Amino acid sequence: MKLIELLNDKKFNYFVVMNEEADLDKEITTVESTETPDVYSYIGDNALIITTAMYYADKQEELILLIENLSEKNCCGLAIKVERFLKVLDNSVIERANELKFPILLIPAHKTLGEVYQDVLMHIWQDTNDELIFALNSQKVFSNMLLQDQNLRGILMTLSNILKVETALIDPFGNIEYSSSNFARAFDKNNIRSLASKIPSDVKYYSDTLENIKEEKFNVGVYTMKLTAHYPYYLLLLNTERLSYPVSSFIIDQALFSIAFTTTRELNIEYHKLEKKESLFLNLIKLCSREDEEQILEFVHSNKMDYFTSGRTIILYFPDFSKLFPSHLQIIGYTLIYNWLAKKFEKLEHYNLYPLRNEKMYIVQTSEKNISKIIDILNKNVEVLKKVLEIDINIAIGAEFHSYNFQYQSYTEALKAVEHGTENVDFQHIKISRPQDFKSLFSHINSYELTFFAQSILGDLYEADSKNYADYRDTLRKWLMNKTDVSKTAREMYIHRNTVIYRLERCKEILNSDLNDPDELFNLEIALNLLEM
Template sequence: MRISELIDLPQFNGAELIAGKYGVDREVSTVNMMDAPDIIHFLKKDELLVTTAFHFKDDLDSLLLLIIEMNKQGCSGLGIKTKRFLQEIPKAAISLANELHFPLLELPIYTSLGDIVNKSLSYILDIRTNELHQAMQTHQQFTNHIMSGQGIHKILESLSSLIRLPVVLLNHQLQPIGRKKIHNLKLYENIELLIATGHYFHFPKTTMTAFSLLNETRETITLFPVYTHKQYSYLCTLGSIPLSDRSTILTIKQATNVIAFELMKENALKQNTRRIQNEFFTNFIKGAFSTTEEVISRAKEFEIVNEQRYVCAVGKIDDEEKNLTLMQYQSEQELIYDTIESELQRFHQKIHFFTIDQSYILLMEMKSGWKGIEQPFLSFLKKIQIKISAHFQEELSFGISNYAEQLIQVPTSYKEATDALYYGKMSGKKQFIEIYQPKEVPEILRMVPFDQLKKFYTDTFQAFANEPRRDHQVLLQTLAVYLETHCQMSETAKRLYVHRNTVIYRLEKCEEIIGRSLKEPEETLRLRLAFRIKALIQGNSLHI
């Protein structure tokens, strides 16, 4: 309770506040009575001292020194009984107390200091008991919300109702946890302004922190740290909560305690899910699954579909020696992961996030062509780089693949992204974003939309499909070998283990079916591309 509330008690009848009126909001946690000359060494913060001033009756300097030292230690105030050893409180002491805004009380002669101490302590103890009882009830109420499965959202609703202030739970980057939007406009504007300052990463981690930002509303927001899994979240309220409002602070602390345990449980589940996702992606990339159907089935568990275009980006921290212990390194890696994951929620395209061998893999779903998404995606990656650099003093680089027409082509995209990352580092770049440049014909073909590849392949071999015969597969095999051997008859016969005349006969049959001469350069180029497309499609287990 505060000094102003304490002196209204019956035991302070006749007491007068003669100095330090601007300090009456000082908190009083205990009341003490001492007359020893070395009194100051036994006093505590938020303690009110009452005394007869016996040792100061002929020593004004010691009284002034006592006031100065009590103020330094954060004591609540000083009450002096007059008309016994001191007829009146010296004007110098009154002036000093006013200067320090240190409450100075004049107690009447008939007042019992023992009664003041005993009854004040009893009153304070009753208040603390009520606060503790209320805190226990509040804690039970919040715990019941969790036990009944109502979750953190219900706790925040109840807390907001109890303290009559808007409340939101934020992560270490001041983003709403659980993708809950901030509906209170003033609270949202203040948090956005606080994020813009860039200082939130260095908030105190053990005490509440209040900010009055220089915007139009000049509203105050108060942050209470919520410690979970080696990092802090924040319970944020719109409005100033004075330290003297113990009831409100205790209520909020009960909420933070329950929320902390719930977040730890959610984090454990999240870590397990993350591990399973990473195992799936690692096995997928390494070709550990036996069939395409198994890949597609497993991917559905993580809301990843096969009939979808994807672009793969692989990020990695540039090599730099830092003197970190293993625990510090792991903690930093988790924070980097969480930072990137938080940023993904802000991007308008859906991105699946994995980690492999200290690399961060972003698998972005494409709803349109690459040209329409390229610049927004590059800007998004650049923003992540800037945030990681600012918060962790680490340089993060990215390699980006060509897009994959379907999920089962993603392993190739992953290799392209890692190759782009490798070549970027080999060229001496730092904190770069490198897009993979195709170097082989199949890689160039992969840049063509799948529908167009399929149409080109179908149109080229349509004549064989119109009149399917048993020998068509043999004819196509002969044609493919002939083109791969640069139209050498003898080499074709040798590879097929047939007579040269047999090759000539089969090629003539092919010309009859397709209706074009194999001696035309454009025709042979078309056929060779069609065979390359067929190999590319079948290599990804797609059948047309």
């Protein structure tokens, strides 16, 4: 209870406040009746001292010292019975009390200290009893809401009604998750994020001011709420100076518990709902790998998926995710990031966001025109993710493809970029799939297998090491590279056209082939190129 509330009660209209600058918003939790000058050495916080000030009748300068000591002890005020020993207060006493904003009250002569003491104490006890009943009833309300699986919005609205102030739940990224009334529309999102970024990680309660879109400032109280020691959410209370009473910290604690429990439950539910979207993606990739356009289109339309025939795949992945967090935290963290990405991309068109939960990856498949927008969003916000989750985040981008099954092709390229992609010069956390030259395509295959393949295709043409056979191989390779154009091959090798024809005839004899089968020519070109590696 605040001192002003006690003074506003009709039972205490006999009190007179002597100093205009008195802070009457001080809490009052007890009352002490004493004539001892060193009372400040043993009283507790928020006590109202009542006295006749007999000791200070002829030395009011020492009364100033008492007021200073009581103010330091967080005493809520000093009530003095006048006319018995102390006829009038010196102006110097009142001036010093004003400087300290310390309340000085006068008790009229017709009231005994015993009466005042009993009246104030009984009022405090009654208020405390009311507060306890109110808190227990509030606990019952929140407990019933948990049993009924009430959602976060309902819990926040209930808390707002109990406290009679606006409330909001802020997620770890500084976004308004839920709020009461018109809170979200009244405050700029950037101001909310700025407030969240200033809150120290090791404090449970933080107070500050917040400016709305009309540039009006409001007092706010913010309670930090960490889900299983990570990922802080924030409960924000607006106009904390208007909190209705009786209200105890017990109510806030009960609300925080209810919100934390419900938030964790809802994140777990959302995580398991992602299974359907993940299954859609994996089935789509499987269909695309079979290159059956009719089946792909039927699958896409039946599942109402956003489909496009050209684009790229972007993979967001976290190398140390599983090492840093136990499984129950991974569920919360993974879902938080998915929701964050969905909000960041919600204004874009022609894109799909898919989860790969076991791999701790997020798949974004989008048309080419969106690539620069998505990269810009990720570049601007990747540090926010790293700050909140305290882990490194990497991005891999697959090559662009133009075909009905580009999803499979681009996804495959993006997976390669995760391991072997080229780092972007401007953004080190981004890897881009690089074009595969002939040598790199075979760099991961055992050299023995490559040799065996070349020998089986070229036969005697592979084994022979004479200069003539080397010329035959070079001519055949150049002829294949030039798409069997004899004249072009002759020009590039600086030999006569008839020489090219002769060497090709010798190759036909050695290979026992007429060199007309496209599949055979393809294998020959690969085998001849392998010899150059």
